[in-house]
Amino acid sequence: MSETLFKLEGSAAPPIANGEIIFDAPWQSRVFGMAQALCQSGHYHWDEFRAYLIEDIRHWEQQHSVESLDYPYFDLFLESLTRLLNDKSILAQSDIQARSQAFSDRPHGHDHGQDDSHDHDDRHSH
Amino acid sequence: MTDDTSPQSIRTEAIESLLIEKALLSANAVDAVITTYTERVGPMNGAKLVARAWTDPDFKARLLVDATAVVEEYQFEGGQVEKLVVKECDPFQHHVVVCTLCSCYPWAVLGLPPSWYKDPAYRSRIVAEPRKVLSEMGLSLSESTHINVWDSSAEIRYLVLPQRPKGTETLSESQLAKLVTRDAMIGVAQVNLP
Numbered sequence: 643m644s645e646t647l648f649k650l651e652g653s654a655a656p657p658i659a660n661g662e663i664i665f666d667a668p669w670q671s672r673v674f675g676m677a678q679a680l681c682q683s684g685h686y687h688w689d690e691f692r693a694y695l696i697e698d699i700r701h702w703e704q705q706h707s708v709e710s711l712d713y714p715y716f717d718l719f720l721e722s723l724t725r726l727l728n729d730k731s732i733l734a735q736s737d738i739q740a741r742s743q744a745f746s747d748r749p750h751g752h753d754h755g756q757d758d759s760h761d762h763d764d765r766h767s768h
Numbered sequence: 769m770t771d772d773t774s775p776q777s778i779r780t781e782a783i784e785s786l787l788i789e790k791a792l793l794s795a796n797a798v799d800a801v802i803t804t805y806t807e808r809v810g811p812m813n814g815a816k817l818v819a820r821a822w823t824d825p826d827f828k829a830r831l832l833v834d835a836t837a838v839v840e841e842y843q844f845e846g847g848q849v850e851k852l853v854v855k856e857c858d859p860f861q862h863h864v865v866v867c868t869l870c871s872c873y874p875w876a877v878l879g880l881p882p883s884w885y886k887d888p889a890y891r892s893r894i895v896a897e898p899r900k901v902l903s904e905m906g907l908s909l910s911e912s913t914h915i916n917v918w919d920s921s922a923e924i925r926y927l928v929l930p931q932r933p934k935g936t937e938t939l940s941e942s943q944l945a946k947l948v949t950r951d952a953m954i955g956v957a958q959v960n961l962p
Contacts, residue, residue, distance in 0.1 A: 668777070669772060669776055669781070672781075672784065672802075674801075675802045676780075676787070680793060682801070720776055720779060724779070733783065733787065733790075742779045
């Protein structure tokens with residue numbers, strides 16, 4: 643298993659505050675890991691993914707104030723990965739939508755018996 | 769698993785499950801990337817600092833006085849660390865780091881934080897009952913060892929300088945660095961010989 647890690651710099655760099663990359667939710671590290679793992683196994687070149695990400699970021703910036711504090715980097719990252727998978731015929735967007743719909747129709751708390759009261763929304767200003 | 773029912777979380781899970789079904793991806797490969805970030809890339813920077821501090825008394829003195837300046841000299845990736853403070857463990861004093869408000873963490877020297885670091889249970893219990901929590905995590909400290917809990921913030925990040933294990937006198941700095949784990953630099957483990 644290759645341990646090559648791919649860098650995102652310049653406008654495609656992930657949010658870093660005070661020296662740390664910011665993951666606000668587990669899915670963000672998951673999508674980050676998936677994008678890298680698919681590249682490691684040769685499904686696309688990192689530059690292809692980076693180009694999609696840069697395009698999505700540029701598009702977002704054209705529609706919003708760049709000074710916005712809630713820059714949704716990982717939302718865009720997920721969007722870029724979805725588009726790339728579709729365009730490369732790896733996963734059809736319609737399949738992703740259907741599976742997402744099936745997952746969101748699940749009863750809440752279906753797969754664990756933990757306390758559901760805790761707050762996972764750790765968003766905060768660093 | 770998590771209770772996160774945001775559309776992004778669901779879509780991420782959907783993509784991962786489809787890719788796994790098509791045998792294009794394994795959950796292990798995703799875990800491996802995350803682990804590489806969390807346990808190798810980042811913590812190696814901190815481990816280098818610890819190993820050098822163990823072998824170079826002048827360096828250790830500088831690190832304990834002004835770790836921020838020392839880290840700047842190293843020019844680690846991951847952006848700037850505003851203020852880094854290093855706390856040295858000895859047989860009488862143990863140090864452990866938490867961020868009670870959120871999950872502030874010295875990313876430049878330790879990489880991505882482990883998932884438990886963000887866990888509300890760790891964040892509250894390590895302050896209230898550090899000896900018990902450390903023992904549950906596999907670190908049993910003598911009653912005579914005082915435990916200091918350091919609360920990270922956006923302004924100050926802490927790095928624990930663990931005790932050098934006995935029997936490592938002949939090891940080189942790079943051999944020593946390999947012994948230093950992320951958990952030891954958070955203060956929830958000691959450095960042991962393999």
